[in-house]
Amino acid sequence: MSFLELQNVTKIYPNGTKAVNETSLNIENGEFVVFVGPSGCGKSTLLRMIAGLEDITSGDISLDGNLINNIDPSERDVAMVFQNYALYPHMTVFNNMAYGLKNRGISKEEINNKVNDVAKLLEIDQLLSRKPSMLSGGQRQRVAMGRAIVRNPKIFLFDEPLSNLDAKLRNQMRLEIKKLQRQMGVTSIFVTHDQTEAMTLGDRIVVINNGVVEQLGTPKDIYSKPNTKFVAEFIGSPQMNLFNCKIENGVATIDNKKINLDKSINIEDACIGVRPDDIQISENGQYSSVANLVEYLGSEMIIYSTIGNQQFSCKLSSKIELKAEENFNFDIIPSTVHVFDNNTGLRV
């Protein structure tokens, strides 16, 4: 039995919206799992159901072998870090961190020790007597983390905790969260819509769309073998190019040029996915196109162009000399291609 098990978990709101649909997941002890998906996909709802802040319409959630469907949030032994930190504005940092412990009847001395230890770990020991209004965004974030860590829960739930921080602080906190999680070995679930956070933080990633799990796997699995067209487009930046085409006897035809896929398949309405960095520029490539727009990013550049009437982008080293409105030739290498059936949206 896994540490956290979700079985056919469904959430239907009173207005009839199905936020989460028959989701089943197993999460192992000590694992760092990231829920990622576009806004409104149900990832936060799923997290909140694990926390106990939303009731479960149907299905079962069990933590450490116990069914927790109807257990009070305070007794599930979970700790949550919210997007807007949700610190208690009328309490000092110390009391914010101590509040959950006090309510659980832990002795004053032990609370003191725990809070001080965690404050040192997070380097907020100088701030213990301050109120949240006197803290910067990054400091509030640390206090919110501290409030979760000090409880020493079975599982950490992070609900987009980095999205209110500026880019630099966000990267820094991301690394820190990863480091802390490794150090403490506590099972963690992290919800985000940011694929960079998902890829860098997660031992495993759960890609969610429309309340359904599209794919579950390691970041590498998900990037190199997306199960569905949705995952292919959602993970990776710039997003994967998708070319609609017809596949006959394993040969795809894009813009009247043939690509031999080495698979004996026939699909009437297919879709071929190529990552922007897998497009090979070469002088005698079989495709020729015009660079409509060039985005210079320092070490790399992104070229936006079209073949036939289908738009695509490619990512190149900026050492290559190519300016907007210039022509370039390229090849699509069959071994880097992902094939999807447009009717089912699934990988072939």
Next chain:
Amino acid sequence: MKKVQFTSKYSQYFFLAPQLLILLIFLYWPIVQTFRDAFTMQDAFGFGSQFAGFDNFLFIFSDPSYLTAFKFTLIYSFVITLITGSMGLLLAVQANGIMHGKNAYKTLLIWPYAIAPAVVGVMANYFFSERYGLLYSLFNNLWGFNWYEDVFDAYIYVIIAGSWKQISANFIFFLAGLQAIQKTVIEASIIDCKSNMRRFWTITFPLLMPTTFFLIIINITYAFFDTFGIIDTTTIGAPGSETKTLVYKAYIDGFRGLDLGSAGAQSIMMMLIVLVITIFQFRYIEGKIHYN
């Protein structure tokens, strides 16, 4: 846009004149008149008056009926503040928690706020009339309630009449206060604390402090000044002068008893009370209880 320049030095006063006149006639003149009254002794038939120094003030402080009104006003404002505040809070917490028909509850609970105090007093009259009052007969059966003779019972009468409408005001502000609390703060506390009661007193109530203090001031001011219509339509100060508020007594003494000197002195005393409340509000409340 074209900027209009006035060439005459006096045109600005011309445009200010209507507003200034209104202030002068309805505010400054009465104030000056009040001070004049407070320091003069009027002939009983209105034929003459003479400067009296602080005699009027000395008189009201030696007048037992003034001290009774003072005591009653203090008790009245304290109890009204307590009842309207706690009832308003209770109703707001309940209304905030319900899922269905929230707006219907809200509207119904806000309605009494729109009723004028005098009308509230007339309505209370029906409930507490000796002949056909529902509450009168109920309380009378319970402990021999008779506000015409018993001071304590008269207090109950004017307190119920005075509180009812003001509960609505408290309800509105507490509900707004509750809705202003971040939802995630409450959720964080749900994970941190099991007991609803404890969570309310440690998280929700402290976060409502700014609203609470604001309402305390509002309720005290209401009980002091706006209950005139209620007293005048219910007990009219009975039994004896036991349920006269300071405002009501100043009115009775000045306009019924025609003792303008005493009424003026009483008005100035009330002004001092308002001054103290206002200073207290600015000094200790406005500045201190903010969390943002």
